[in-house]
Amino acid sequence: MKPYSQKVDQKWQARWDAAGLFRTRMGADDKKIYLLEMFSYPSASKLHLGHWWNYSLPDSWGRMKHMQGYDVFHPMGFDAFGLPAENFAIRSGIHPKDSTEANITTMEQQLRGIGCTYDWDTELTTCSPEYYKWTQWLFLQLYKHGLAYRKEAPVNWCDSCKTVLANEQASGGICERCGNEVLRKSMTQWFFKITDYAQELLDGLPALDWPEKTKRIQENWIGRSAGAEVTFDVVDKDLKITVFTSRVDTLMGLSYMVLAPESAYTQAVITPEYADACAAYIQESARKSEIERTGTADEKTGVFTGSYAVHPLTGQQVPIWLADYVIATYGTGAVMAVPAHDERDWLFANKYDLPILEVIADKAGERQPLPYCEHGTLVNSGKYDGLTTAEAKKALVADLAQLGRGNEKINYRLRDWSVSRQRYWGAPIPILYCPDCGAVPVPERDLPVELPYDVEFRPNGQSPLASHAGFRACTCPQCGKPAQREVDTMDTFVCSSWYYLRYPDAHNAAAPWDAEKAKHFMPVDKYVGGVEHAAMHLLYARFIYKALRDMGFAFGDEPFQSLVHQGVILGSDGFKMSKTRGNTVAPDDYVQKYGSDVFRLYLAFGFSYVDGGPWKDEGLLAIARFFAKFQTVVETFIEEGNETAPAQEDKELEYVRHNTIKSVTADIERFQFNTAVARLMELVTAIGKTQRSGHSQAYLRGVIEDFVRLVSPFAPHCADEMWEALGHSDFVYQQAWPVFDEKKLQLDTIELAVQVNGKLRDVVQVPATASQDEIKAAAQALPKIAESLAGKSIKKAIVVPGRLVNFVVG
């Protein structure tokens, strides 16, 4: 047996490969596990610690599952389109395709070095035509079913990345990629109708085995709000304005209306007299960045439009204003203002001297200082006086509905997913524009629309593909006239919204997936990746999966049944690893010195998987020591030979052995790798002890082989090396996972804590079969307890089986 090192890794990786050990059976086996980690972005730097952390530990889980008899499908691929490669190309002049392909080659090598159970036969790369052909096909399906559409809309524009961003990628007015401020710009863009699925995306959350935190983030992002729509006439105009409000109960306190500067109603209500002032205001707010607009929440600005709206119930006329505290893309872009009961309206009304009408008192009917934004009782509201907020909502909506002026309405903060990107390195949108036929989808038989190589990708404010004549010029498939291709590419999140469906049949040239295989393998049983995708990838993928179901590709309702977010490994200084801080850890250095298994086992042992924590070199040394220890145990066993003696069990060791099997199995199952390793350490200590005392070799073999099986998910190379040295010619991966024997965990005597009034006083040894009375008697007989109880009366004695006995005395 060779002492464990990187050489051992290489030896076994080669053998596993040759044996095709990790190839999935792909049969109609009922016991399947689809294990998936979020695929990697092909970066120029080597695999970093985060990759090891993200990939090696779920791999341990998958290895156990395989040994438990599951057909484990564990694929890996590359999310290969996207801005970093293109930005790198702009800096270096190296083509994104070339750099990406080179990076992938390197990363594959390094990923193999971890020793994960990937089925490389199903590897996929989103930037290859064989993949993006189907991304384009997906776009066409969505288009065909009205879920992809084109509209001019205010969008998030990053002037540094020269592209539009989805709301999810421009959160807080900051570009998710480069950190620059995002500008608002009106552009014609392609959108996916994710809002059609808002309610279902919300409803599906409770049943998912996902971190609650992540569900909250999605819930928050979808932002359901129940309220009402109210429609107002505009004086002297043939125009109705509909607003959304969650406080229709305050309708009688209406004192003005506000439109977002970019709302659809805006231009129609501006009277000639106020045209200049309004135009100036609209221009001014368009110029402001998202940050400027939201940063000064207390400072409201606005301008009167010259028009008046009519209160649908009282007929009273109220002025219509423009103000950029109203958001064009939420609700209808128009709101009714009730300054007495809304903080924003309060500030605005005070600033511009608009009337303030108090209509809500508190629940007891007492008037409150304004603005009063709680629920309460109606006052000054005519026939609605005295109703509670909830009652008033119902009554008002009913009255409005009779007049055809209102209805209940659910609103969502979620907006449609903007997927157009004015960049080169992405999947071309499979649409063309014909002067006669308009936007025409590329026929499916003509897919893929290939991304040309010889393109000037340095940004000049328009899509790089626009300047490639050969790409742009095409023929309309409907009328045969010259037409022009769409020159924008798709958001890379489109590519990653469906990749999990492609894996089982990654190289199928005839279809995006094999329906039978997809049905068999979906949903993903365990999905592992960073929490930063909570409101992006994880939401998009759920949407696409549901949309596919509704388009007739029925796999199920949810793609990822169980989700785990790995924590973050910090530098040894406790800060996030960064090059500028100089606290990064390069896995390669450690792996060369200690081998993959030592590194993996340290990752398993040193941190809680979902929390992460600071890196410590000393921890790694401790694991190296543990390796030396258990290899010595195995070597000593082999050298001693003599397995002919009768196999005589060691009772104490049997207890540790079966306790280890039980705990390690449960701990790996719930991703508590650190405690699993702790139990393995206890087992090795116990085996060592037995080995040094008088022992039966024939018995020890069984225990040692169990240990090798149990440690193999964390240290697969070293495990196979030991397995071979123990005389086997197959792989540990093919062995059955040990099963614990409950009988071995039952001891003859057990130890119970003895408390007096809840305070620990002593412990008592009793036979495992002792009755409650016998336990009480034994406990009272203890000198310390007798002393504590002396002169006091026992009011109650509580016996918790297997745990403790508590005497309550007065």
Next chain:
RNA sequence: GCGGUUGUGGUGGAAUUGGCAGACACGCUGGUCUUAGGAGCCAGUACUUCGGUAUGCGGGUUCGAGUCCCGCCAACCGCACCA
């Protein structure tokens, strides 16, 4: 502002449903074996005035609270003028 997470020894971290707080390690101390040891083995290691006190702080429920409830504090995360 709203929603959420976290807070345990010198350190990393344990503690299924409330039931012996600090598993397993690191570090430290002592012993042992060694020509030697950054190795192995054994023991100790929260604080303590030895009665007790301890899981961010203050209350509460309970025979019993790190765990449940209420109120604070701190750090972090998500959303944020969403009507």
